[in-house]
Amino acid sequence: AQSVTQLDSQVPVFEEAPVELRCNYSSSVSVYLFWYVQYPNQGLQLLLKYLSGSTLVKGINGFEAEFNKSQTSFHLRKPSVHISDTAEYFCANMNTGFQKLVFGTGTRLLVSP
């Protein structure tokens, strides 16, 4: 069975500081991995995804994530956050061969001045 764990429900950080949002996945088969962002009262928007190839994936808005198969992790990073990055971030996985996207419980990133 596939599942995704986001260890931190909330991450407070100061503007211009670096941030890492943690995600661990569990699956007995190969997976595709995604990070989505949800701004207040909006739908979800894809930040980045890993399907195969290079383990370092770059996404929109300066975010990147690294796929680590040995640690079954796909942590999201940004070297310098802005106030506008305040949002809910969801990690998700999809087993290859299936269309079902399974989401983690989300991490709320709170950026303060």
Next chain:
Amino acid sequence: DTAVSQTPKYLVTQMGNDKSIKCEQNLGHDTMYWYKQDSKKFLKIMFSYNNKELIINETVPNRFSPKSPDKAHLNLHINSLELGDSAVYFCASSLRGQGDEQYFGPGTRLTVT
């Protein structure tokens, strides 16, 4: 130009009523989805359609019935609404399914009183 649109944006209704939420995508995608986001922001897939054919049907009460009149539309009808149905419902679409980015609508906030 809105890619995935949902109507209505807000829906307040009483227990026992029947209601529908409509979803349309103008991206030419083959696959459409319905997700439910509860009060704790947890997102779970409910249904997936590919070219008007039901692909995924999670353990959802049969009071929920999706209907896809064509590839661009996926509506959700809910009978005999219960308090626990209160949530935000998101429609999404993707080009095909596996590994493709899912584009989300703005959501419909359903409140059952």
